[in-house]
Amino acid sequence: EITKKSIERQEGPAQTLGRCIPSVGSEILPASSLNTTNITQGINGLLDTLNAREISTKIFEDIARSWYWILIALAISLVLSLLFLLLLRLVAGPLVLVLILGVLGVLAYGIYHCWKEYKTLRDKGATISQLGFTTNLSAYQSVQETWLVALILISVLEGILLLLLIFLRQRIRIAIALLEEASKAVGQMMSTLFFPLLTFVLLLICVAYWVMTALYPLNDVSDPLCTKWWAPSGTDPGCQDVINKTCNPLDNFSITNCPGLTCQFLGYSSSGPAQRSLFNLQIYGILGLFWTLNWVLALGQCVLAGAFASFYWAFNKPQDIPSCPLTAAFFRTLRYHTGSLAFGALILTLVQIVRVVLEYLDHKLRGAQNSLIRCLMCCLKCCFWCLEKFIKFLNRNAYIMIAVYGKNFCISAKNAFMLLMRNIVRVVVLDKVTDLLLFFGKLLVVSGVGILSFFFFTGRIPALKEEFRSPDLNYYWLPIMVSILGAYVIASGFFSVFSMCVDTLFLCFLEDLERNDGSLAKPYYMSKNLMKILGKKNERPSGEKRKKAK
Known part of the structure; x- marks a missing residue:
């Protein structure tokens, strides 16, 4: 009232x-x-807050009810990834053949479909001159020239792939043999598959340390804060000399003559030495973060390369493979190659810092109307993106040569680059075959886990309904998405180890071809399958020859 x-x-x-x-x-x-607008905004904000709280509560409930089933899905993805890698020694050749024939079959069907549509529209369809230019792209589907151009492009692509298969069949066989050898190497050293966990932990430690450093307040002890005494209206006029003077908010006291005064915080002072160099310290912290992260990744690559190189250069496998090759490669890398890895990581870090600066400038200049500046910025970003990709490729192969020969970064990078350039066709073929195979593996693992999770969490598997009852969920898509994301991360981790194994064995294979000739003094270390493909063989001692003749 x-x-x-x-x-x-x-x-x-x-x-x-x-x-x-x-x-x-x-x-x-x-x-x-108070008016209608303010009340409506307040009610909407309250409803949004309640909805967000309700949705987050339901999400946590779903996670709590299904976390063990999510772990089972992740375990299934781990088993599928492991089985796929181990079975490659048996099915690498047929699987690559099936994938290649599948690509050719899809292109052949595209040629048939384009020819069928062109034949239908050739007599009663519109032409491009009748349609003219329009922003409605779907209208071009009824134009005969569209299907004719698509037919020509797909036919040319099909012909190029067929010619490549004919002329590069020998190199494709070598790539398949290397994939089989990589599967054998992974099978001999199963611990390498779980080494990315150590790399992931080290990356988390680096990021956590950087976050703690960035959040730590850099205050000057003598004048840490910009704070002033503040008084409300009606304060004693005799206190005017005290008002707006610097105070320390950490001291909980008030002036007895002016009881209404409070120490108000206005901002950080810019007069101290730490405050003046704050920007430089932040740049130093970002540089250190990028450098440390790249060094950790380089450490992981070099350790894996050292372990797989010990597999290749073992003449009698698996008898000559050293015991605990991964542990030995880890300590050997830390003892002898830390500086080389740091130098390679520094080069990559500088390029990444330049890319970050370009992104910052592009964000600031986004509102500029000068088309020349925008074009120049776009070209610079594209060039440095390509440079970063090239340096990553060069560093990866340089770390392999460091693990094999133990030389410094510059010499190893030069030797790796020249070796790859002398065998550029083999590099391209192996890279594309490996990418195709690993893409199929990721697709198989992720899609398999995703489909199984979908049918389980939606209760559409009658056989499992009687044995296992799926949990009652508010959002059944949430555990499905978590399972798919986890399966992708696990498959990527496993296949990254396999990709490093293939690259290491490939460089060792090229070195083996150039340095050895199959004689007793310089025998080949490659597998018998590779020697059979290349038509090479090792000489046998005279005693073994006589024994074989008998």
């Missing part, structure tokens, strides 16, 4: 939206401060 006295004292109406406004103390809340 509102008293008559308060109604008479109020300048505005006593009601807002047909309702009485309660008094606050001896004064009434002005009706002018």
